Amino acid sequence: MAISMSMPESGSREFEREERTLPSNLRRDQPLVPVDSVAGRALMAVIAILTFLAALSAGAAVLAARASEQWRSAVADEMTIQIRPDSRRDIEADIARAVAMAQGVAGIESVRAVPRAESDKLLEPWLGAGLDLVELPVPRLIVLKLRPGNGPDLATFGATLRREVPSAILDDHRLWVRRLSTMASTIVLSGAAVVLLVLAAAALAVAFATRGAMAGSRDSVEVLHLVGADDAFIAREFQSRFIRLGLRGGAVGGFAAIIVIALLGWLSSRWSAAPEAEQLQAMFGAFEIGWSGYVAVILVAMVVAAISGLVSRFTVRHYLRVLAWGAA
Amino acid sequence: MGPEVLKDISFSIEPRSFQYLTGPSGAGKTTLMRLILMALQPTRGLVNLFGQDVSRLDAATLTAFRRRMGVVFQDFRLLDHLTLYENVALPLRVLGKEEASYRAEVVELLRWVGLGERMHAVPPVLSGGEKQRAAIARALIGRPELLLADEPTGNVDPGLGRRLLRLFMELQALGTAVVIATHDLGLMELYDAPRLVLADGHLHVDA
Numbered sequence A: 001m002a003i004s005m006s007m008p009e010s011g012s013r014e015f016e017r018e019e020r021t022l023p024s025n026l027r028r029d030q031p032l033v034p035v036d037s038v039a040g041r042a043l044m045a046v047i048a049i050l051t052f053l054a055a056l057s058a059g060a061a062v063l064a065a066r067a068s069e070q071w072r073s074a075v076a077d078e079m080t081i082q083i084r085p086d087s088r089r090d091i092e093a094d095i096a097r098a099v100a101m102a103q104g105v106a107g108i109e110s111v112r113a114v115p116r117a118e119s120d121k122l123l124e125p126w127l128g129a130g131l132d133l134v135e136l137p138v139p140r141l142i143v144l145k146l147r148p149g150n151g152p153d154l155a156t157f158g159a160t161l162r163r164e165v166p167s168a169i170l171d172d173h174r175l176w177v178r179r180l181s182t183m184a185s186t187i188v189l190s191g192a193a194v195v196l197l198v199l200a201a202a203a204l205a206v207a208f209a210t211r212g213a214m215a216g217s218r219d220s221v222e223v224l225h226l227v228g229a230d231d232a233f234i235a236r237e238f239q240s241r242f243i244r245l246g247l248r249g250g251a252v253g254g255f256a257a258i259i260v261i262a263l264l265g266w267l268s269s270r271w272s273a274a275p276e277a278e279q280l281q282a283m284f285g286a287f288e289i290g291w292s293g294y295v296a297v298i299l300v301a302m303v304v305a306a307i308s309g310l311v312s313r314f315t316v317r318h319y320l321r322v323l324a325w326g327a328a
Numbered sequence B: 001m002g003p004e005v006l007k008d009i010s011f012s013i014e015p016r017s018f019q020y021l022t023g024p025s026g027a028g029k030t031t032l033m034r035l036i037l038m039a040l041q042p043t044r045g046l047v048n049l050f051g052q053d054v055s056r057l058d059a060a061t062l063t064a065f066r067r068r069m070g071v072v073f074q075d076f077r078l079l080d081h082l083t084l085y086e087n088v089a090l091p092l093r094v095l096g097k098e099e100a101s102y103r104a105e106v107v108e109l110l111r112w113v114g115l116g117e118r119m120h121a122v123p124p125v126l127s128g129g130e131k132q133r134a135a136i137a138r139a140l141i142g143r144p145e146l147l148l149a150d151e152p153t154g155n156v157d158p159g160l161g162r163r164l165l166r167l168f169m170e171l172q173a174l175g176t177a178v179v180i181a182t183h184d185l186g187l188m189e190l191y192d193a194p195r196l197v198l199a200d201g202h203l204h205v206d207a
């Protein structure tokens, strides 16, 4: 026996005609759970602002890290001896004595006394050219280049130098470098801490917004459950919305941060044409976070978006389990 | 905890059967239906559905069982932000079906219940009777094995009530067990079927 499911000729033609007269787009692709667009925009703004702040602090951390690297490589292997002028002493003899002593220290690679003309030139920007400095008690410098690796015993050297040449002071740049690096690492660590705090804040904001949206759509969720929707289906309806909000917020915040950083870089490069800027440059390096900085900014924005997605997913699943029995 | 609304109730619904569930207002008809629907957990007692104790169902089976049932809620419970067409198509949409595969079927059913002209309207602008018919269409569209209808003719005129009753009878002929909760004596006289009568928390069957 065969059961025929086919319709009679006339019936199928009638069916086709009916199909043609149907409006082609009956479904408006409405989300199945009502959308609160005001709350959605507010959440997006919060995510964008948080991303912006996190991206800026990540950028600042990268800037500080790069600047401290620049100081370290520039001055870590250098020291100076400063010989203060003393009317009762022969400064040239003191220089010669200090140079001879420095040359005797094991960890010092080379010693160079800065000639008078050169040290005068260093003062020119402050005192102006054409001034006769012979009469002024200008200190003189001896530059010591250190061997890489473990340095000389500077404490002993400093003490002997002071004893033999009372007008000499040993300037250990490395102390400065150490202080500056501590400062730089503090900035880097605070930047990282701010990024973590902002990520936590973003996660909380998304969790509360998701909970709020689900509590507001509790009736819709119950109806969906009762007409046979499973948790995965309902979760997708909520999640996709929050993932989109997270992505958009992250993109807007990250983009704004990149614009601001690029703008600051441009302003500082124009400004550094002025001579005063050189000191700032020495401190912060060129205001350029480089490609690694931009990567950090983009990474932060992506992490914020990913966290929004994950948190809303987790919150939705958790809440749906609570509602599974239609706890109304 | 309030008083026990339903106690010492024991009955079963056979496949392909047709019965009324009746009793005075507040007797617990809606509550009983919610128990069957697994929208409510009994404080004590046992609900067996399709041969299984529902208190021990996992989420996947729960969903599978609900897909085998159709419900008409007394208060309709249509989604207000969706059109009637979308509301009626909901049980098919949540199965993940392509819209093109059920469009004609949904439109046909909407026409059958007299809502062909109103399928693009949203529930808040409809009359009670129109919403009721949409709720019935939503319950029928998935061809359930068990249909629970709570006062399905409470908001329509007697003529339309008869027409809807005939729809339920046709559904039963196609293999669905039908339970209609009602206190409309006129409706129950139109088609004779066993009556499950709820009173004072107890249930007895008038065959």
Ligand SMILES: Nc1ncnc2c1ncn2[C@@H]1O[C@H](COP(=O)(O)OP(=O)(O)OP(=O)(O)O)[C@@H](O)[C@H]1O
Binding pocket: A328, B002, B005, B023, B024, B025, B026, B027, B028, B029, B030, B031, B032, B074
């Ligand atoms: N969630 C609830 N919590 C506590 N009591 C409830 C709850 N839902 C219903 N009740 C009570 O249970 C009783 C039965 O309610 P139910 O809605 O089942 O009555 P019904 O038979 O459907 O009445 P009607 O014919 O008016 O629809 C009522 O007294 C009601 O107040």
Ligand SMILES: [Mg+2]
Binding pocket: B029, B030, B031, B074, B150
């Ligand atoms: Mg009721």
